[in-house]
Amino acid sequence: MDALSLLVSALPDGVVVTDPDAVEKYRFDWSRDLLAGHPLAVVRAEDAAQVQTTVRWAAEHRVPVVPRGAGSGLSGGSTAVDGGIVLSLERMRAIEVDVECRVAVVEPGALNAEVKAACAEHGLWYPPDPSSYEICSIGGNVATNAGGLCCVKYGVTTDYVLGLDVVLADGTLVTLGGKRIKDVAGLSLLKLFVGSEGTLGIVTRVLLRLVPAQAARSTLVASFPDVGSAAEAVVDVGRTLRPSMMELMDNASINAVEDYRSMGLDRTAGALLVAQSDAPGAARAEEMTQIAAACELAGATAVFSTDDPAEGEMFVEARRLAFPAIEARGALLLEDVGAPVPRLPDLLAAIAAIATEHEVEIPVVAHAGDGNTHPIIVFDAGDPASEKRARLAFEAVMRAAIDLGGTITGEHGVGRAKKGALPDQLGPEVMALNQRVKDALDPHGILNPGAVL
Structure with a gap:
């Protein structure tokens, strides 16, 4: 029996998908990276135990695992890799609201909008609200530390995560945090996993802090x-x-x-x-x-x-x-750069100058109160020259943000699209520290390889 057959036999019928047409739908996120690989299969896990089974199998056979939520990511963080497994959490959608503790216990496949609606029934509110809140999943929000339109006052995902269940690279399930507002016991491992884009572990349950309705x-x-x-x-x-x-x-x-x-x-x-x-x-x-x-x-x-x-x-x-709306105008390269708020005028001026220099259209929307901008580079995918100018502009925008003391990503994550610019922002010492953490938690490099680091 080959390795993939062992995985199929270890999980219930229908959990492992190998049909090429079905697998094709899981290769890309919204960034539509043309370099997306061809995975062996998709595992549509139904519970944490199935996630553990999949990861243990992957660890034994040294098969890459790319975790995936709703596929609405904008930086290639859930782009499939050749010969790997796409581990989809879309079927894990349970939501339980603890009114007395003001906590929602949520599986990672639950949509942001579904969590908001469930909380609203009890007069409570989960504030983080990405523009894609109707279609993005909580697991993806945790993976990228997503923000949104109201984060200027109410903060981002990490400010509302009280606990996580995480499957590590060897298949071990750990529980971090709990229904406690204050807790400083041990190292702050909870925060380590928020924003790690599936490179350190796979989230199977989230405890979210709620507040009274807005x-x-x-x-x-x-x-x-x-x-x-x-x-x-x-x-x-x-x-x-x-x-x-x-x-x-x-x-x-x-x-x-x-x-x-x-x-x-x-x-x-x-x-x-x-x-x-x-x-x-x-x-x-x-x-x-x-x-x-x-x-x-x-x-x-x-x-x-x-x-x-x-x-x-x-x-x-x-x-x-x-x-x-902008996507309807052509192929896109999606930016997510930010700067200290007082430098926002300079960042916007730099983006406009880059658009002129490289002869590309760069519409901009922004969570302006945070200094977080979304320059969206539009190009003709059928014209190699247009694409080349767009990619040069993409790199230039990230450099401009770094030069202003800003960041290459405020909330979308590094993914695969921006990893080339990460050393320019972090520097060699911090990059090495990131890699040491990655190596400690994922020594064989099977979790979302090619993303972030």
Whole structure:
């Protein structure tokens, strides 16, 4: 019996998938890396024990394992490798809400939106909200330490992870943390696994901290003649205020959204800011007044605000549509660079200069309040020259962020797309330390090889 047959026989019928057409669907994430490999099989695990069985088999036979959630990743973190196993967690979707502890116990395949809905039934809220919250999984969110539109006030995934069950590279299942708000017993291993992109272990259960449901929100939309003035408004707001959302769209992304689905956005605006406040009582109106004043001082040509939830959500939805809207314009290279908030104007100026230098279109949307930008490089996949310019621009954008004291990834992860730039940000000593941790936990290098390091 060959090695793969041993795995098939060790798991229930239908868990291991080898049909080429079915396997093909698991080769790519949303980054659509053309260098994606051809795996031996896909394991669609139904519980932690099946994950353990798969990893033990892989360790014995030295077969690479690429963990996969919903496949919505943007940096090639779940791209398949040749001769490996794609370990899909999509069937592990249980959600249990402990109201008294204000904790959700969640399997990794559960979608972010499903967790939010389950919590909302009890008047509770799970804040992290990536733009893809309707289709991305909690396991993927943990793997990349995902953020989202409200992270400017409420933080990112790691701020809400109280516990994890993790299958290590030898198949051992460990439990880290628990339903405790404060716990400093031992090394902070819990945080080590959040953001590790499946390179250190495979998450099979997550304990998420919940908070009371978000208060009523007011929404402000400001139009600017250019992204520089919009960024200056963001910097000004950040000096004294803490809005619950501060999102930016440049002219190219505005028009891409309007072409994709008419949302009533101002096509002539050089940039839009979409801000929200959920401050309590009269403080909300005061915060909105101060945000509006900062926008006007920075040169906003129009400022509109509303307390109507549906009207406000329309503008937020327009911002969330940016990725699919821009994708309709051509092939994409997706960036996720950030800088300290005061350097946001410089980062946006650098991106614009790179677009001009390399003759490529780079629409930009941003979690502007965090200094986290998403420049999206559009190119013609059928034109080698266009693709070459796009890849040069991709590298240049990451270099610009590093030069400004920023990062090559704020929330999407390094994956395979950005690993070449990681040493430039971290330096040789920190890269070596990362590798020592990887080698200690995965000595045979079977967990998501080729990603991050």
